[in-house]
Amino acid sequence: MRNVTGKGLTRRTVLGGSFGLAAGLMPWRADAAPPNVKVGSIMPSSGVLAFPGQSCVRGIDLGARFAKDRFGVEIEIVHADTQSKPENGRIAADSLIRQGCTVLIGAWDSGATISALQAAEAARVPMVVHIASATQVTSQGFTQVFRFYPTSLTVVRKSLVEFKTMLAGLDKPPQSAAVLHLNNTMGQSTAASIDQAWKEADVPVKITEYIPYDEKARDLSVEVAKAKASGADSLISVTRVNDAIMVTRECVKQGWNPRIIFTPNGNGVQDKAYYEALGKYADGALASTMYYNPRAPDTEAIIKKFETDYPNQWLDANSGCAFEAVQIVADAVVRANSSASADIHAALKQTDMTPILMNSGRIKFDENGQNINSAITLLQAQKGKPRVIAPLDIAEASIQYPIQPFEAR
Amino acid sequence: MALLWANVILSGVLMGLVYGLIALGLTIIFGVIRVVNFAHGALVVFGLYVGYFTGLWWGMPTIVAALIAGALMFVLGYCLEILIVKRFVTRPHHVQFIVFIGLSLLFTGVQLISFGPDPRPSVSQLSFETITFGSIRVDLARLQAAGATTVLILALAAFLKYSSFGRFIRAAADNRLGGLIVGIPIPRIYAITFGIGTACAGFSGALISPLFDAQPYLAVDFTLLAFVTVIVGGLGSFVGALIGGLTIGVTEAVAALLIAPSMKTAFSYGLLILVLILRPRGFFGAKGT
Numbered sequence: 001m002r003n004v005t006g007k008g009l010t011r012r013t014v015l016g017g018s019f020g021l022a023a024g025l026m027p028w029r030a031d032a033a034p035p036n037v038k039v040g041s042i043m044p045s046s047g048v049l050a051f052p053g054q055s056c057v058r059g060i061d062l063g064a065r066f067a068k069d070r071f072g073v074e075i076e077i078v079h080a081d082t083q084s085k086p087e088n089g090r091i092a093a094d095s096l097i098r099q100g101c102t103v104l105i106g107a108w109d110s111g112a113t114i115s116a117l118q119a120a121e122a123a124r125v126p127m128v129v130h131i132a133s134a135t136q137v138t139s140q141g142f143t144q145v146f147r148f149y150p151t152s153l154t155v156v157r158k159s160l161v162e163f164k165t166m167l168a169g170l171d172k173p174p175q176s177a178a179v180l181h182l183n184n185t186m187g188q189s190t191a192a193s194i195d196q197a198w199k200e201a202d203v204p205v206k207i208t209e210y211i212p213y214d215e216k217a218r219d220l221s222v223e224v225a226k227a228k229a230s231g232a233d234s235l236i237s238v239t240r241v242n243d244a245i246m247v248t249r250e251c252v253k254q255g256w257n258p259r260i261i262f263t264p265n266g267n268g269v270q271d272k273a274y275y276e277a278l279g280k281y282a283d284g285a286l287a288s289t290m291y292y293n294p295r296a297p298d299t300e301a302i303i304k305k306f307e308t309d310y311p312n313q314w315l316d317a318n319s320g321c322a323f324e325a326v327q328i329v330a331d332a333v334v335r336a337n338s339s340a341s342a343d344i345h346a347a348l349k350q351t352d353m354t355p356i357l358m359n360s361g362r363i364k365f366d367e368n369g370q371n372i373n374s375a376i377t378l379l380q381a382q383k384g385k386p387r388v389i390a391p392l393d394i395a396e397a398s399i400q401y402p403i404q405p406f407e408a409r
Numbered sequence: 410m411a412l413l414w415a416n417v418i419l420s421g422v423l424m425g426l427v428y429g430l431i432a433l434g435l436t437i438i439f440g441v442i443r444v445v446n447f448a449h450g451a452l453v454v455f456g457l458y459v460g461y462f463t464g465l466w467w468g469m470p471t472i473v474a475a476l477i478a479g480a481l482m483f484v485l486g487y488c489l490e491i492l493i494v495k496r497f498v499t500r501p502h503h504v505q506f507i508v509f510i511g512l513s514l515l516f517t518g519v520q521l522i523s524f525g526p527d528p529r530p531s532v533s534q535l536s537f538e539t540i541t542f543g544s545i546r547v548d549l550a551r552l553q554a555a556g557a558t559t560v561l562i563l564a565l566a567a568f569l570k571y572s573s574f575g576r577f578i579r580a581a582a583d584n585r586l587g588g589l590i591v592g593i594p595i596p597r598i599y600a601i602t603f604g605i606g607t608a609c610a611g612f613s614g615a616l617i618s619p620l621f622d623a624q625p626y627l628a629v630d631f632t633l634l635a636f637v638t639v640i641v642g643g644l645g646s647f648v649g650a651l652i653g654g655l656t657i658g659v660t661e662a663v664a665a666l667l668i669a670p671s672m673k674t675a676f677s678y679g680l681l682i683l684v685l686i687l688r689p690r691g692f693f694g695a696k697g698t
């Protein structure tokens with residue numbers, strides 16, 4: 001039969017060309033599909049830090065589900081518990097690496113983070129630090145660390161700048177403050193940062209006394225009595241959530257009504273447990289922290305998903321930072337197109353992404369692995385919930401000052 | 410400054426009495442059965458949960474919750490003695506230690522499975538209440554616990570001294586073999602004594618629920634605290650538990666005020682070492698304890 005479709009162009013040619021095209025495209029599409037990755041999550045899921053630890057676990061799990069939809073990355077999360085003991089960080093990291101995790105996220109507590117980083121460093125497995133503020137995390141020469149959270153000095157510096165701006169707008173601002181702080185890695189580091197940044201920012205409030213307390217303290221009555229006796233009219237606290245509850249309880253019991261209770265770096269105001277334990281006495285306290293941006297495009301949907309998946313829980317700073325850390329890993333895995341530790345490490349070094357949930361500048365890590373564009377949000381406990389009061393462009397409420405006396409509630 | 414000192418000393422005294430209350434069950438059991446109950450802290454934690462949940466669900470007053478916890482824990486302690494402890498009463502101390510450490514781990518595991526690892530802060534209004542004497546404010550939850558400790562110790566002392574069953578218990582404590590020879594029902598005495606010690610642990614746990622978050626991991630802290638208290642006061646002595654608790658409470662408070670709050674636990678252990686060097690049997694312990 002004569003060729004009627006033109007010279008050289010036959011049905012066989014068309015069919016063959018189609019197969020060729022399909023064959024050419026298929027491998028390219030397979031290469032583009034992001035690989036599966038096994039991520040180790042190290043959190044204090046039990047013990048004294050169980051509140052924030054479990055909150056982080058929720059953030060990690062939700063983050064993995066979100067990343068699958070957003071980045072197309074199948075993330076298998078393997079959880080490990082430090083039991084709130086810093087020394088267990090290394091044990092947890094070793095175990096996760098042995099189980100095949102090629103990237104780690106953790107560990108909330110600075111001590112546990114440093115401990116885990118030693119194992120990550122030895123195995124050359126990158127670790128994204130979602131929360132841990134001690135300066136030492138990124139100042140000890142670790143090459144595998146990528147810290148999303150700012151250092152305690154950065155947190156405190158930025159907090160005090162916001163605090164000073166806020167003071168300028170207050171009628172009869174506080175004159176003096178006692179600093180009540182945890183005596184652990186994070187607490188000591190933050191206290192030193194407060195001492196330095198307070199002078200740098202020239203905050204017009206006199207610090208009367210620094211009062212360290214043990215992280216396993218069963219009773220803070222003497223500590224609060226000392227702070228009250230120092231004559232301070234406000235309280236700066238560096239606490240975990242359980243201590244924040246104890247401190248406020250003691251203020252109520254001892255009839256001390258600081259004009260401001262402010263946590264420049266720590267927990268309490270942003271945690272659900274704080275409100276459940278303190279009820280009407282929770283309102284008024286301030287905290288600066290990394291927090292979710294209520295005006296970010298995905299925030300509402302993420303909160304809705306969180307509330308569906310975890311009824312009776314809040315999306316807080318802990319779960320938010322953990323969620324964001326998973327997105328950082330997913331972004332790196334997509335760019336690396338590999339689940340190998342070395343490739344993810346190289347991709348993390350090149351990270352330059354807009355945060356999906358948290359209030360922060362673009363996420364970029366410096367040569368020490370520190371995120372250089374982190375931002376701080378000022379929260380105040382109002383009507384039983386944390387409300388964003390600064391920066392003003394994302395604020396949900398304005399500051400209530402001074403704190404209403406406890407006995408008048 | 411004088412007011413600060415007065416408040417701090419009073420706080421130390423009340424906290425010390427709370428420590429004495431926590432240690433009471435341990436000292437009763439050791440005084441009579443001569444076994445060292447390393448599961449004591451875990452039993453106190455059971456009481457804490459009773460106090461927490463009865464307050465959360467029914468708004469029950471702490472003192473009522475403590476009585477309920479005491480009754481429940483008496484049954485638990487009685488059964489525990491009959492089923493497990495009695496088989497180890499005459500065994501070497503190291504065997505007893507392992508058994509009680511095992512029980513402690515078992516109880517903590519049960520609490521973890523049942524209640525989860527989260528610390529559960531009290532929702533009782535009592536945890537915020539104080540009464541005022543002049544310029545001195547007194548924490549009502551501590552005052553209640555301190556008052557209950559004093560009443561409980563007096564009641565137990567009276568029970569041991571004046572009741573016929575109390576005389577049996579003292580006889581069993583003094584000479585187990587002699588008691589058996591004269592027909593005292595030692596196994597029953599031991600079971601009831603273990604029940605009373607466990608009831609004291611549960612009672613104290615519920616009573617301190619407005620002061621401490623309920624969580625399984627407190628078991629170790631409470632066991633250590635009880636040991637420090639009874640070693641300082643003297644193992645097996647009610648008054649010793651009271652004085653030991655007071656000494657530690659006041660030492661911690663004064664150390665926190667004078668030196669540094671973060672050092673107060675170190676001072677209570679420092680005191681323990683000092684007592685072990687200077688008076689190994691504690692303030693009120695019998696010779697050989």
